Amino acid sequence: MEEEIKNQENNKKTMQIPHIILKNISKIYGDEKHDEAVIKALDDASFTINKGELTVILGPSGAGKSTLLNILGGMDRASKGSFILNENDKNIDITQLDETNLAKYRRNVIGFVFQFYNLMPSLTAYENVYIASSLVNKHYNVEEVLNLVGLGDRKNNFPSQLSGGEQQRVAIARALVKNPEILLADEPTGALDSKTGAQIISLLYKVAKEQGKTVVIVTHNKAISVIADRIIQVSDGKIVSDQVQENPKKPNEIEW
Numbered sequence: 001m002e003e004e005i006k007n008q009e010n011n012k013k014t015m016q017i018p019h020i021i022l023k024n025i026s027k028i029y030g031d032e033k034h035d036e037a038v039i040k041a042l043d044d045a046s047f048t049i050n051k052g053e054l055t056v057i058l059g060p061s062g063a064g065k066s067t068l069l070n071i072l073g074g075m076d077r078a079s080k081g082s083f084i085l086n087e088n089d090k091n092i093d094i095t096q097l098d099e100t101n102l103a104k105y106r107r108n109v110i111g112f113v114f115q116f117y118n119l120m121p122s123l124t125a126y127e128n129v130y131i132a133s134s135l136v137n138k139h140y141n142v143e144e145v146l147n148l149v150g151l152g153d154r155k156n157n158f159p160s161q162l163s164g165g166e167q168q169r170v171a172i173a174r175a176l177v178k179n180p181e182i183l184l185a186d187e188p189t190g191a192l193d194s195k196t197g198a199q200i201i202s203l204l205y206k207v208a209k210e211q212g213k214t215v216v217i218v219t220h221n222k223a224i225s226v227i228a229d230r231i232i233q234v235s236d237g238k239i240v241s242d243q244v245q246e247n248p249k250k251p252n253e254i255e256w
């Protein structure tokens with residue numbers, strides 16, 4: 001039995017399948033010709049994230065984290081370099097997609113969680129999640145996802161009737177209901193107190209470990225990185241380190 005578990009663990013380590021492959025991505029904002037300040041938000045960033053990995057992208061404010069996540073989410077385009085998505089052993093160059101196919105990528109492959117939730121204020125929790133589910137065919141059941149995030153009994157409330165943490169849970173449900181392969185979260189705990197932040201991180205952890213999604217969390221809070229399978233550090237638009245963490249901690253072991 002022990003032998004079997006050990007074998008399974010070894011297999012888990014060796015069966016890593018690249019999912020997100022970034023090669024020499026740069027992003028430049030502004031145009032000198034139009035008298036705009038030229039900002040290199042990303043400078044030659046390269047890394048690979050494997051399927052099912054929980055990755056934390058860590059860096060101070062202004063480092064380029066949101067720029068990076070927006071490119072991964074298909075909401076922004078790189079100025080240079082390529083971003084390859086491995087989908088069922090087929091490599092798709094996201095940087096080469098036209099607007100229609102990029103929209104399909106955003107809709108079908110990505111679930112995105114924003115720092116300030118970005119819920120529709122005039123829709124209930126249920127309706128916010130339902131709208132997202134209606135965009136795709138392979139979606140999960142709305143009620144089930146609301147139950148999963150612990151909001152089954154609050155589904156008829158409007159965002160203004162929910163706490164920050166509850167709103168963020170609706171936002172996670174909205175991203176997750178599409179059954180996306182990749183869940184991206186930009187500073188998902190940035191607007192929350194540490195206790196509520198801990199619940200949100202536990203939920204994202206569950207999504208990676210129990211649903212097998214590739215989850216990328218962007219944060220400036222180093223404490224969160226202890227749970228990551230991979231930690232990518234960004235500074236001044238550059239990837240300054242990319243480490244695999246052999247024995248990540250559980251969310252309840254984070255020292256906030």
Ligand SMILES: Nc1ncnc2c1ncn2[C@@H]1O[C@H](COP(=O)(O)OP(=O)(O)O)[C@@H](O)[C@H]1O
Pocket residue numbers: 029030039040041059060061062063064065066067068
């Ligand atoms: N749309 C934009 N136009 C011009 N500069 C931008 C834009 N978006 C981000 N930047 C700049 O790019 C740099 C990286 O920003 P960002 O990716 O938001 O960093 P982070 O999320 O790590 O705080 C910053 O200097 C920021 O001012």
Ligand SMILES: [Mg+2]
Pocket residue numbers: 065066067186187
């Ligand atoms: Mg940011």
